[in-house]
Amino acid sequence: MSVILKAENISKQYRLGVVGTGTISHDLNRWWARIRGKEDPYLKVGSVNDRSTKADSAYVWALKAINFEVQKGEVLGIIGKNGAGKSTLLKILSRVTIPTTGEIKTRGRIASLLEVGTGFHPELTGRENMYLNGAILGMTKAEIKAKEQEIIEFSGCERYVDTPVKRYSSGMRVRLAFAVAAFLEPDILVIDEVLAVGDAEFQKKAIGKMQDISKGDGRTVLFVSHNMAAVKSLCTRAIVLEHGTTVFEGGTDEAVDFYLRHGQKQESISLESRLDRLGRGNFIFRQVAILNLKNKEQTDLLSGESYKIRVHFKALTNLKRVGIRIRFVDSNGVVRFLCNNYFVNNKVVNFNALDSSYADCLIPKFPLPNGYYCIQLTCFSADGIEDDIENVLSFNVVGGNFFGSGREQGSKEGVLVDYKFIIN
Template sequence: MSTTKRDIILVADNISKQYRLGLVGTGTLSHDLNRWWHRVRGKEDPFLKVGSVNDRSTKADSDYAWALRDINFEVKRGEVLGIIGKNGAGKSTLLKILSRVTSPTTGEIKTKGRIASLLEVGTGFHPELTGRENIYLNGAILGMSKAEIKSKEDEIIEFSGCQRYVDTPVKRYSSGMRVRLAFAVAAHLEPDILVIDEVLAVGDAEFQKKAIGKMQDISRGEGRTVLFVSHNMAAVKSLCTRVIVLENGLDVYEGETDQAVDYYLSQGKKHENISLNDRSDRGGRGNLRFMRILILNKNNEEQYNLLSGELYKVRIYFKTSANITNVGIRVRFYDAKGTLRFLCNNHFTNPTMLNIPIIDNSYVDCSISEMPLPNGNYNIQLTCFATGGIEDDVENALSFNIVGGDFYNSGKEQVSKEGVLVKHSFNFNL
């Protein structure tokens, strides 16, 4: 079904945001006079022609930086749009523009209906007012009548889990309690567009799951729109219908959720240690030598920022200088502390004797259907053994990161950083 103009609830038209580095405001008095003189003559702001790309890892070559540059997209009613990217990519700046907290340097935002924003912990809350009073204050800011707020009051308080402290000044709340109450207000006062930044990361796992469930109800059940920024790829995958990837203030990818997340994860710098040809710190007799190692996702794309619970292949290129018999390839996964987390061995899965003739270049894939590692940094050790002993042994052959993932299909990431993740279930007989 084609999208009609009536379906579109938000349009970002050529949005850009420029900042002057190191100063509060737009610049010096001479710059402001220069801008004014160009404006009087009906000419373009001269400083829009300058400015460096918003790459926080490089030294500035201009006094001006583009936090966002030429962002264009449309959002349909009932859609959940994810906005992902590295720190400093421009995600929060974009949400602040969409929420009208700040204005764009160029371009415009067109919206239909009421917008509720949850951008930072406690934004819009008065610390001296109680939780209950802040519910009414926030509702009024969103344009709700007192009667509308009162009809939702009990539901908001129950959802927030702050019943005991609702008549206590907000300044005495923890950051997690403020987020709970702020999200409850924003979600229950029926905005047409709900804008949410990374603040849900402050809440505990139980509240994150509850909040994601509420956002799903808002979009799928009530047909309202959600704009969601998060580094939690499990939440993005379970919640979003479409995703935009930002990099250095530019829109570098826009598409379906799985493809966009894969694109984002594959943007990490390719590891310099994937070629093993020149490694001299290796053991074994050398009749088989490992040449190169890659990690491929389900689409056979290289990826080194991985998600737990997803399918990956460790592809290992090798060559042989002699016929070798009863060949075993062992792939061991170590964490950053040097602790072995798990290993794979072709002798475990296929005990039939494997013989390899002389080959100049070939490869073997070690497929892992559900990556069982929690968040963290890991490295791989490769070993080949055969009749007569070890043929090749390379420690730290490849490093990679687990950056998230929903291993248990529960809508949340795993908290534990130890051991491996194992599918299991509990059946209570009470």
């Protein structure tokens, strides 16, 4: 495999609150430094691009010293939180804007889909925009005409293809824009978080087409998305951006795991000081955490992945027939499902006084859809409820590939279950 795209020391600086550098004096300073062969003086200033903190400089680095290579036929995922610099990087790769420092080296044509209807002229029809975009990509009229019917069929906009694009819905625009970008055979296809605009049917077709582009045609895709299921199913490698810098580069699974764990401020929760607890008080929950199979703490989860709920506890007296119940409650206070050792273990659990240990509840395929949830803990014994605490640990399910299809269930109701759907 050969390198088709290389980013070398890419940085992008902006001045807050103004267009350009903001003042004539700053422009003159830059010009005078350039005349004397000196470095731009404003490259030495500027703060990190952290949108949640107050600015301590008039300049900000949207990107800082980004380096990576992409092989031909590779699908590179670029993930990170809002404001991490993903879209800025794609705009530089697409030559929409230029970097402050560094250089992008590419081989072949680049097609970009950075936002809904990128490059479309609203007064032109869908068909006319197909030819316009193809010409921008460097294709001949004959090449575009050969792909015309495929583009129209894929987009599902045949009835409106001769209607001005300004009358299209956002979904129709993104359908046509993606079809044009994908079928006009660029060597590198750059896609920002635009597929979220389309419906479920279109997302399925688009992801399938991107897989065909990379695996079948050997072309390269750069893909930005907050849909971790799509990233995992589509990408061969990923980089994680934070505050404009690369904080991780590697395999897709490892990158997604790093993204979900990195920056989490919530650690395992100490429960011993909680006073809002019910029960007889002969048993106390001490600590709880959600762990992945590498025993790393998680508060952003993926449906369909394996997790352990680790509960630390202490028995203050002898207890017989102990049951530990973990309930998973949504933001409306509805219990979605629960786990209880009493139902699944044949062995009766007894504790002696001052026993201190922990229990792991392994959930091999986490069944909750996207949303915010919390855990409630209860301990029973033969004599009654020993400890009961609500709102123990909050967590967020951010996506996942529960069904193995790369697509997520849109509804947030109920739980996810394995099933087969046979239509005769």
